[in-house]
Amino acid sequence: MTLLSYERLCSEIVAQTRLLTSSIEGADLTVPVPSCPGWNVGQLLRHLGGGQRWAADMVRARATEALSDDHFRDLSPYADEDPAVVGPWLTEGAAELAEALREAGPDARMWTPVPGGNAAFFARRFVHETALHRADAILALGAEFTLQQEVALDALDEWMELGSLPFHFEVHPWMRELLGPGRTLHFHATDTAPEAHAEWVVDLTGEVIAWRRAHEKAAVAVRGPLTELLLLVYKRRPAHGGAVEVLGDAKLLDFWLERVSFG
Incomplete structure:
Protein backbone atom coordinates (compact mmCIF):
# COMPACT_ATOMS: atom_id res chain seq x y z
CA MET A 1 0.00 0.00 0.00
CA THR A 2 1.40 3.34 -1.02
CA LEU A 3 2.18 6.11 1.45
CA LEU A 4 1.19 8.72 -1.15
CA SER A 5 -2.28 9.68 -2.28
CA TYR A 6 -3.29 8.98 -5.87
CA GLU A 7 -3.33 12.69 -6.64
CA ARG A 8 0.12 13.07 -5.12
CA LEU A 9 1.38 10.23 -7.31
CA CYS A 10 -0.03 11.89 -10.43
CA SER A 11 1.50 15.24 -9.57
CA GLU A 12 4.80 13.64 -8.50
CA ILE A 13 5.34 12.12 -11.96
CA VAL A 14 5.30 15.66 -13.32
CA ALA A 15 7.38 17.04 -10.44
CA GLN A 16 10.12 14.40 -10.79
CA THR A 17 10.22 14.98 -14.54
CA ARG A 18 10.49 18.74 -14.00
CA LEU A 19 13.42 18.22 -11.63
CA LEU A 20 15.05 16.02 -14.24
CA THR A 21 14.61 18.45 -17.11
CA SER A 22 15.95 21.34 -15.05
CA SER A 23 19.08 19.32 -14.30
CA ILE A 24 19.90 18.71 -17.98
CA GLU A 25 19.72 22.30 -19.20
CA GLY A 26 22.91 22.96 -21.14
CA ALA A 27 24.30 19.51 -20.23
CA ASP A 28 26.25 17.18 -22.49
CA LEU A 29 23.77 14.34 -22.99
CA THR A 30 26.38 12.12 -24.65
CA VAL A 31 27.90 11.36 -21.22
CA PRO A 32 27.67 7.59 -20.52
CA VAL A 33 25.37 6.41 -17.72
CA PRO A 34 27.36 3.94 -15.56
CA SER A 35 24.21 2.52 -13.94
CA CYS A 36 22.65 1.80 -17.36
CA PRO A 37 25.52 0.30 -19.36
CA GLY A 38 25.37 1.00 -23.06
CA TRP A 39 23.30 4.16 -22.74
CA ASN A 40 24.26 7.78 -22.57
CA VAL A 41 22.13 10.38 -20.77
CA GLY A 42 20.16 11.30 -23.87
CA GLN A 43 19.28 7.68 -24.57
CA LEU A 44 18.25 7.20 -20.94
CA LEU A 45 15.89 10.17 -21.25
CA ARG A 46 14.33 8.74 -24.41
CA HIS A 47 13.86 5.41 -22.62
CA LEU A 48 12.10 7.11 -19.72
CA GLY A 49 9.92 9.30 -21.91
CA GLY A 50 9.00 6.32 -24.07
CA GLY A 51 7.99 4.38 -20.97
CA GLN A 52 5.83 7.24 -19.73
CA ARG A 53 4.07 7.47 -23.08
CA TRP A 54 3.55 3.69 -23.18
CA ALA A 55 1.97 3.81 -19.71
CA ALA A 56 -0.29 6.69 -20.79
CA ASP A 57 -1.43 4.60 -23.77
CA MET A 58 -2.11 1.65 -21.48
CA VAL A 59 -4.18 3.74 -19.09
CA ARG A 60 -6.16 5.57 -21.78
CA ALA A 61 -7.01 2.29 -23.53
CA ARG A 62 -7.78 0.43 -20.27
CA ALA A 63 -5.70 -2.21 -22.06
CA THR A 64 -6.39 -5.84 -21.17
CA GLU A 65 -2.95 -6.91 -22.35
CA ALA A 66 0.42 -5.22 -22.69
CA LEU A 67 0.58 -2.85 -25.64
CA SER A 68 3.64 -2.86 -27.84
CA ASP A 69 6.49 -0.78 -26.45
CA ASP A 70 8.70 -1.03 -29.50
CA HIS A 71 9.12 2.74 -29.58
CA PHE A 72 12.41 3.60 -27.93
CA ARG A 73 13.43 -0.03 -27.47
CA ASP A 74 16.24 0.62 -29.97
CA LEU A 75 18.00 3.66 -28.56
CA SER A 76 20.84 3.79 -31.08
CA PRO A 77 19.25 6.67 -33.07
CA TYR A 78 19.26 8.84 -29.93
CA ALA A 79 22.97 8.97 -29.20
CA ASP A 80 23.31 12.73 -29.74
CA GLU A 81 20.33 14.35 -28.04
CA ASP A 82 19.85 18.08 -27.49
CA PRO A 83 18.56 19.16 -24.04
CA ALA A 84 16.49 21.88 -25.70
CA VAL A 85 14.62 19.18 -27.64
CA VAL A 86 14.40 16.26 -25.25
CA GLY A 87 13.55 18.38 -22.19
CA PRO A 88 10.21 19.73 -23.48
CA TRP A 89 9.43 16.29 -24.94
CA LEU A 90 9.86 14.73 -21.50
CA THR A 91 7.70 17.40 -19.89
CA GLU A 92 4.95 16.76 -22.42
CA GLY A 93 5.00 12.99 -21.89
CA ALA A 94 4.85 13.27 -18.10
CA ALA A 95 1.87 15.62 -18.36
CA GLU A 96 0.12 13.19 -20.72
CA LEU A 97 0.59 10.32 -18.28
CA ALA A 98 -0.61 12.35 -15.29
CA GLU A 99 -3.68 13.49 -17.25
CA ALA A 100 -4.51 9.94 -18.32
CA LEU A 101 -4.18 8.67 -14.75
CA ARG A 102 -6.37 11.42 -13.32
CA GLU A 103 -9.05 10.78 -15.94
CA ALA A 104 -8.99 7.04 -15.25
CA GLY A 105 -8.97 7.17 -11.44
CA PRO A 106 -7.02 4.76 -9.24
CA ASP A 107 -9.40 1.81 -9.53
CA ALA A 108 -9.70 1.68 -13.32
CA ARG A 109 -9.06 -1.92 -14.34
CA MET A 110 -6.35 -2.77 -16.85
CA TRP A 111 -3.42 -5.09 -17.47
CA THR A 112 -0.41 -4.65 -15.22
CA PRO A 113 2.79 -6.73 -15.12
CA VAL A 114 2.02 -7.78 -11.54
CA PRO A 115 -1.21 -8.80 -9.78
CA GLY A 116 -3.55 -5.91 -9.07
CA GLY A 117 -4.53 -4.65 -12.47
CA ASN A 118 -5.43 -1.01 -11.94
CA ALA A 119 -4.29 2.51 -12.77
CA ALA A 120 -2.89 3.01 -9.27
CA PHE A 121 -0.09 0.58 -10.14
CA PHE A 122 1.07 2.70 -13.08
CA ALA A 123 0.82 5.91 -11.05
CA ARG A 124 3.07 4.59 -8.30
CA ARG A 125 5.43 2.72 -10.60
CA PHE A 126 6.14 5.73 -12.79
CA VAL A 127 6.80 8.04 -9.87
CA HIS A 128 9.63 5.78 -8.80
CA GLU A 129 10.71 4.87 -12.33
CA THR A 130 11.08 8.58 -13.03
CA ALA A 131 12.84 9.32 -9.74
CA LEU A 132 15.40 6.51 -10.17
CA HIS A 133 16.14 7.39 -13.77
CA ARG A 134 16.52 10.98 -12.62
CA ALA A 135 19.16 9.63 -10.25
CA ASP A 136 20.84 7.78 -13.12
CA ALA A 137 21.06 10.98 -15.17
CA ILE A 138 22.07 13.30 -12.35
CA LEU A 139 24.77 11.01 -11.01
CA ALA A 140 26.13 10.46 -14.53
CA LEU A 141 26.37 14.24 -14.93
CA GLY A 142 28.29 14.53 -11.66
CA ALA A 143 25.60 16.22 -9.58
CA GLU A 144 24.06 15.23 -6.24
CA PHE A 145 20.78 13.33 -6.18
CA THR A 146 18.22 14.17 -3.51
CA LEU A 147 14.68 12.91 -3.00
CA GLN A 148 11.94 13.99 -0.63
CA GLN A 149 11.67 11.70 2.37
CA GLU A 150 8.09 10.55 1.81
CA VAL A 151 8.82 9.71 -1.83
CA ALA A 152 11.97 7.78 -0.90
CA LEU A 153 10.11 5.87 1.82
Whole structure:
Protein backbone atom coordinates (compact mmCIF):
# COMPACT_ATOMS: atom_id res chain seq x y z
CA MET A 1 0.00 0.00 0.00
CA THR A 2 1.40 3.34 -1.02
CA LEU A 3 2.18 6.11 1.45
CA LEU A 4 1.19 8.72 -1.15
CA SER A 5 -2.28 9.68 -2.28
CA TYR A 6 -3.29 8.98 -5.87
CA GLU A 7 -3.33 12.69 -6.64
CA ARG A 8 0.12 13.07 -5.12
CA LEU A 9 1.38 10.23 -7.31
CA CYS A 10 -0.03 11.89 -10.43
CA SER A 11 1.50 15.24 -9.57
CA GLU A 12 4.80 13.64 -8.50
CA ILE A 13 5.34 12.12 -11.96
CA VAL A 14 5.30 15.66 -13.32
CA ALA A 15 7.38 17.04 -10.44
CA GLN A 16 10.12 14.40 -10.79
CA THR A 17 10.22 14.98 -14.54
CA ARG A 18 10.49 18.74 -14.00
CA LEU A 19 13.42 18.22 -11.63
CA LEU A 20 15.05 16.02 -14.24
CA THR A 21 14.61 18.45 -17.11
CA SER A 22 15.95 21.34 -15.05
CA SER A 23 19.08 19.32 -14.30
CA ILE A 24 19.90 18.71 -17.98
CA GLU A 25 19.72 22.30 -19.20
CA GLY A 26 22.91 22.96 -21.14
CA ALA A 27 24.30 19.51 -20.23
CA ASP A 28 26.25 17.18 -22.49
CA LEU A 29 23.77 14.34 -22.99
CA THR A 30 26.38 12.12 -24.65
CA VAL A 31 27.90 11.36 -21.22
CA PRO A 32 27.67 7.59 -20.52
CA VAL A 33 25.37 6.41 -17.72
CA PRO A 34 27.36 3.94 -15.56
CA SER A 35 24.21 2.52 -13.94
CA CYS A 36 22.65 1.80 -17.36
CA PRO A 37 25.52 0.30 -19.36
CA GLY A 38 25.37 1.00 -23.06
CA TRP A 39 23.30 4.16 -22.74
CA ASN A 40 24.26 7.78 -22.57
CA VAL A 41 22.13 10.38 -20.77
CA GLY A 42 20.16 11.30 -23.87
CA GLN A 43 19.28 7.68 -24.57
CA LEU A 44 18.25 7.20 -20.94
CA LEU A 45 15.89 10.17 -21.25
CA ARG A 46 14.33 8.74 -24.41
CA HIS A 47 13.86 5.41 -22.62
CA LEU A 48 12.10 7.11 -19.72
CA GLY A 49 9.92 9.30 -21.91
CA GLY A 50 9.00 6.32 -24.07
CA GLY A 51 7.99 4.38 -20.97
CA GLN A 52 5.83 7.24 -19.73
CA ARG A 53 4.07 7.47 -23.08
CA TRP A 54 3.55 3.69 -23.18
CA ALA A 55 1.97 3.81 -19.71
CA ALA A 56 -0.29 6.69 -20.79
CA ASP A 57 -1.43 4.60 -23.77
CA MET A 58 -2.11 1.65 -21.48
CA VAL A 59 -4.18 3.74 -19.09
CA ARG A 60 -6.16 5.57 -21.78
CA ALA A 61 -7.01 2.29 -23.53
CA ARG A 62 -7.78 0.43 -20.27
CA ALA A 63 -5.70 -2.21 -22.06
CA THR A 64 -6.39 -5.84 -21.17
CA GLU A 65 -2.95 -6.91 -22.35
CA ALA A 66 0.42 -5.22 -22.69
CA LEU A 67 0.58 -2.85 -25.64
CA SER A 68 3.64 -2.86 -27.84
CA ASP A 69 6.49 -0.78 -26.45
CA ASP A 70 8.70 -1.03 -29.50
CA HIS A 71 9.12 2.74 -29.58
CA PHE A 72 12.41 3.60 -27.93
CA ARG A 73 13.43 -0.03 -27.47
CA ASP A 74 16.24 0.62 -29.97
CA LEU A 75 18.00 3.66 -28.56
CA SER A 76 20.84 3.79 -31.08
CA PRO A 77 19.25 6.67 -33.07
CA TYR A 78 19.26 8.84 -29.93
CA ALA A 79 22.97 8.97 -29.20
CA ASP A 80 23.31 12.73 -29.74
CA GLU A 81 20.33 14.35 -28.04
CA ASP A 82 19.85 18.08 -27.49
CA PRO A 83 18.56 19.16 -24.04
CA ALA A 84 16.49 21.88 -25.70
CA VAL A 85 14.62 19.18 -27.64
CA VAL A 86 14.40 16.26 -25.25
CA GLY A 87 13.55 18.38 -22.19
CA PRO A 88 10.21 19.73 -23.48
CA TRP A 89 9.43 16.29 -24.94
CA LEU A 90 9.86 14.73 -21.50
CA THR A 91 7.70 17.40 -19.89
CA GLU A 92 4.95 16.76 -22.42
CA GLY A 93 5.00 12.99 -21.89
CA ALA A 94 4.85 13.27 -18.10
CA ALA A 95 1.87 15.62 -18.36
CA GLU A 96 0.12 13.19 -20.72
CA LEU A 97 0.59 10.32 -18.28
CA ALA A 98 -0.61 12.35 -15.29
CA GLU A 99 -3.68 13.49 -17.25
CA ALA A 100 -4.51 9.94 -18.32
CA LEU A 101 -4.18 8.67 -14.75
CA ARG A 102 -6.37 11.42 -13.32
CA GLU A 103 -9.05 10.78 -15.94
CA ALA A 104 -8.99 7.04 -15.25
CA GLY A 105 -8.97 7.17 -11.44
CA PRO A 106 -7.02 4.76 -9.24
CA ASP A 107 -9.40 1.81 -9.53
CA ALA A 108 -9.70 1.68 -13.32
CA ARG A 109 -9.06 -1.92 -14.34
CA MET A 110 -6.35 -2.77 -16.85
CA TRP A 111 -3.42 -5.09 -17.47
CA THR A 112 -0.41 -4.65 -15.22
CA PRO A 113 2.79 -6.73 -15.12
CA VAL A 114 2.02 -7.78 -11.54
CA PRO A 115 -1.21 -8.80 -9.78
CA GLY A 116 -3.55 -5.91 -9.07
CA GLY A 117 -4.53 -4.65 -12.47
CA ASN A 118 -5.43 -1.01 -11.94
CA ALA A 119 -4.29 2.51 -12.77
CA ALA A 120 -2.89 3.01 -9.27
CA PHE A 121 -0.09 0.58 -10.14
CA PHE A 122 1.07 2.70 -13.08
CA ALA A 123 0.82 5.91 -11.05
CA ARG A 124 3.07 4.59 -8.30
CA ARG A 125 5.43 2.72 -10.60
CA PHE A 126 6.14 5.73 -12.79
CA VAL A 127 6.80 8.04 -9.87
CA HIS A 128 9.63 5.78 -8.80
CA GLU A 129 10.71 4.87 -12.33
CA THR A 130 11.08 8.58 -13.03
CA ALA A 131 12.84 9.32 -9.74
CA LEU A 132 15.40 6.51 -10.17
CA HIS A 133 16.14 7.39 -13.77
CA ARG A 134 16.52 10.98 -12.62
CA ALA A 135 19.16 9.63 -10.25
CA ASP A 136 20.84 7.78 -13.12
CA ALA A 137 21.06 10.98 -15.17
CA ILE A 138 22.07 13.30 -12.35
CA LEU A 139 24.77 11.01 -11.01
CA ALA A 140 26.13 10.46 -14.53
CA LEU A 141 26.37 14.24 -14.93
CA GLY A 142 28.29 14.53 -11.66
CA ALA A 143 25.60 16.22 -9.58
CA GLU A 144 24.06 15.23 -6.24
CA PHE A 145 20.78 13.33 -6.18
CA THR A 146 18.22 14.17 -3.51
CA LEU A 147 14.68 12.91 -3.00
CA GLN A 148 11.94 13.99 -0.63
CA GLN A 149 11.67 11.70 2.37
CA GLU A 150 8.09 10.55 1.81
CA VAL A 151 8.82 9.71 -1.83
CA ALA A 152 11.97 7.78 -0.90
CA LEU A 153 10.11 5.87 1.82
CA ASP A 154 7.38 4.88 -0.61
CA ALA A 155 9.96 3.93 -3.23
CA LEU A 156 11.62 1.52 -0.82
CA ASP A 157 8.26 0.09 0.25
CA GLU A 158 7.30 -0.44 -3.39
CA TRP A 159 10.65 -2.06 -4.13
CA MET A 160 10.17 -4.45 -1.21
CA GLU A 161 6.61 -5.28 -2.29
CA LEU A 162 7.50 -5.93 -5.92
CA GLY A 163 10.68 -7.83 -5.09
CA SER A 164 8.84 -10.25 -2.80
CA LEU A 165 6.00 -11.24 -5.13
CA PRO A 166 5.82 -15.07 -5.31
CA PHE A 167 5.51 -15.17 -9.11
CA HIS A 168 9.19 -14.20 -9.35
CA PHE A 169 10.10 -17.78 -8.50
CA GLU A 170 8.50 -18.84 -11.79
CA VAL A 171 10.05 -16.04 -13.85
CA HIS A 172 13.42 -16.03 -12.06
CA PRO A 173 13.90 -19.55 -10.60
CA TRP A 174 17.33 -18.61 -9.27
CA MET A 175 15.65 -16.40 -6.69
CA ARG A 176 14.60 -19.53 -4.77
CA GLU A 177 18.25 -19.98 -3.85
CA LEU A 178 17.92 -16.94 -1.60
CA LEU A 179 15.75 -18.85 0.86
CA GLY A 180 17.37 -20.55 3.82
CA PRO A 181 17.50 -20.72 7.62
CA GLY A 182 18.87 -17.68 9.40
CA ARG A 183 18.80 -15.49 6.31
CA THR A 184 17.49 -12.09 7.34
CA LEU A 185 18.53 -8.58 6.33
CA HIS A 186 17.83 -5.32 8.13
CA PHE A 187 17.95 -1.90 6.45
CA HIS A 188 17.98 1.17 8.70
CA ALA A 189 17.82 4.77 7.46
CA THR A 190 19.96 6.89 9.76
CA ASP A 191 18.78 10.35 8.69
CA THR A 192 15.04 10.16 9.41
CA ALA A 193 13.03 10.90 12.53
CA PRO A 194 11.94 7.92 14.68
CA GLU A 195 8.30 8.42 13.71
CA ALA A 196 9.18 7.69 10.08
CA HIS A 197 9.87 4.05 11.06
CA ALA A 198 12.42 3.92 8.27
CA GLU A 199 13.58 0.34 8.89
CA TRP A 200 12.95 -2.71 6.75
CA VAL A 201 13.52 -6.40 7.43
CA VAL A 202 13.80 -8.87 4.55
CA ASP A 203 13.05 -12.39 5.76
CA LEU A 204 14.31 -15.26 3.61
CA THR A 205 13.74 -18.00 6.18
CA GLY A 206 10.36 -19.22 4.91
CA GLU A 207 8.97 -20.58 1.65
CA VAL A 208 8.65 -17.12 0.11
CA ILE A 209 10.45 -13.80 0.40
CA ALA A 210 8.82 -11.69 3.10
CA TRP A 211 9.42 -8.15 4.27
CA ARG A 212 8.18 -5.84 6.98
CA ARG A 213 8.87 -2.45 8.46
CA ALA A 214 10.53 -3.38 11.74
CA HIS A 215 13.50 -2.94 14.05
CA GLU A 216 14.90 -6.44 14.50
CA LYS A 217 18.22 -8.17 14.82
CA ALA A 218 19.21 -9.76 11.53
CA ALA A 219 22.05 -11.74 10.00
CA VAL A 220 23.19 -8.59 8.23
CA ALA A 221 22.35 -4.97 8.94
CA VAL A 222 22.76 -2.10 6.51
CA ARG A 223 22.73 1.43 7.88
CA GLY A 224 22.91 4.70 5.99
CA PRO A 225 20.99 7.71 4.67
CA LEU A 226 17.56 6.88 3.27
CA THR A 227 18.36 7.87 -0.30
CA GLU A 228 21.58 5.85 -0.20
CA LEU A 229 19.64 2.76 0.92
CA LEU A 230 17.27 3.27 -2.00
CA LEU A 231 20.14 3.58 -4.46
CA LEU A 232 21.73 0.48 -2.95
CA VAL A 233 18.72 -1.80 -3.34
CA TYR A 234 18.28 -0.52 -6.89
CA LYS A 235 21.94 -1.43 -7.49
CA ARG A 236 22.88 2.16 -8.24
CA ARG A 237 25.42 2.23 -5.42
CA PRO A 238 27.96 -0.40 -4.33
CA ALA A 239 27.29 -2.20 -1.07
CA HIS A 240 30.81 -1.64 0.19
CA GLY A 241 33.08 1.38 0.40
CA GLY A 242 30.28 3.90 0.01
CA ALA A 243 27.90 5.83 2.23
CA VAL A 244 26.32 2.82 3.94
CA GLU A 245 27.62 0.68 6.80
CA VAL A 246 27.31 -3.11 6.59
CA LEU A 247 27.32 -5.09 9.82
CA GLY A 248 27.24 -8.87 10.01
CA ASP A 249 27.03 -11.32 7.14
CA ALA A 250 28.16 -9.17 4.21
CA LYS A 251 28.16 -12.20 1.90
CA LEU A 252 24.41 -12.62 2.46
CA LEU A 253 23.86 -9.01 1.42
CA ASP A 254 25.95 -9.51 -1.71
CA PHE A 255 24.09 -12.74 -2.57
CA TRP A 256 20.72 -11.06 -2.07
CA LEU A 257 21.67 -8.10 -4.26
CA GLU A 258 22.93 -10.49 -6.93
CA ARG A 259 19.76 -12.57 -7.05
CA VAL A 260 16.87 -10.27 -6.18
CA SER A 261 14.99 -8.73 -9.07
CA PHE A 262 11.56 -7.51 -10.00
CA GLY A 263 12.36 -6.53 -13.58
